[in-house]
Structure formats: C-alpha cells, structure tokens
Amino acid sequence: MTDENPQDGGASETVLIMLVQQYAAKFGITFSSSLMNNPVHKQKLTQLMAQALSGQRGAVTDSDVMGDDPFD
Secondary structure (H helix, E strand, O other), X not given: OOOHHHHHHHHHHXXXXXXHHHHHHHHOXXXXXXXXXXXXXXXXXXXXXXXXXXXXXXXXXXXXXXXXXOOO
C-alpha cells in the first residue's frame, strides 16, 4: 500500500496539469499561477477550474480563489 502513494501524487499532478491545460484552452489564464504554491489555494483553484469547465461558473480570478483573505 505504501508503494502506491508516490504514484498517486504523480497521478494527481498529471490530472491537475490536464485540468489547467483544458481550462487555459477555454478561458486563457485568468488567475495568478503563484496561487498554485499555496496548498489551500491550489485545492480551491482546482475545484473552481473544474466548475468552470463543466459550465457551472465562468472564468476564475484571483479574488475568487482568495476570497476575503487579502494577505495571501
């Protein structure tokens, strides 16, 4: 079971890269790439990009990801 964890991380990164590529093809890059350095923002950004691609929302901005937290 422990041998699978590194592969899962790699698979997650591959899925994330594919998600970003699809998002960028549809909307362009509408947010700061530095948001990916913060694990909390990365998770929120991933969720918002998926929603945008599925038609549930429009393009994602920095303020959508950061919300009321202006210090990040």
